[in-house]
Amino acid sequence: MFKTGQRxxxxxxxxxxxxxxxxxxxxxxxxxxxxxxxxxxxxxxxxTVNPDAEIKLTGAEFDILVLLEELNxxxxxxxxxxxxxxxxxxxxAPLLDETEQAGEHELxxxxxxx
Numbered sequence: 001m002f003k004t005g006q007r008x009x010x011x012x013x014x015x016x017x018x019x020x021x022x023x024x025x026x027x028x029x030x031x032x033x034x035x036x037x038x039x040x041x042x043x044x045x046x047x048t049v050n051p052d053a054e055i056k057l058t059g060a061e062f063d064i065l066v067l068l069e070e071l072n073x074x075x076x077x078x079x080x081x082x083x084x085x086x087x088x089x090x091x092x093a094p095l096l097d098e099t100e101q102a103g104e105h106e107l108x109x110x111x112x113x114x
Contacts, residue, residue: 001089002066006035008092023085025071032095034069041065041086064089 002008010027019026027033041063048056065086073085 001064002035002038002092002094004035004037007095008033008035008066009095010091011093012091022077023073025073027068027071027087027091033071033092035066036069037067037086038089039065039067039083039086041083066092 010029010031010033013027013029015026050056066089067084067086075082076085
């Protein structure tokens with residue numbers, strides 16, 4: 001899993017249409033970001049519209065969410081706990097740090113698979 005300060009690349013920037021109404025800033029595929037926070041949260045919400053045309057959250061899945069240093073979003077409007085909207089961790093891949101990259105190059109020259 002990720003840790004605060006870790007550099008990651010976005011590998012999935014395909015969002016459902018409703019996301020564009022709630023978020024101010026979204027990650028873009030192949031862009032590099034820095035993890036600001038890792039926390040539990042919810043994703044894939046189910047919404048219903050009542051007879052008064054009010055949108056209600058009726059369910060969601062548990063997920064691990066990340067906040068990114070480079071992007072800030074509003075609080076989750078549908079939560080009683082005021083916390084910033086995050087992104088599913090699975091949308092990101094870790095970047096290798098310099099030590100890991102150097103080791104990978106050394107192993108590549110030895111014929112040993114990584």
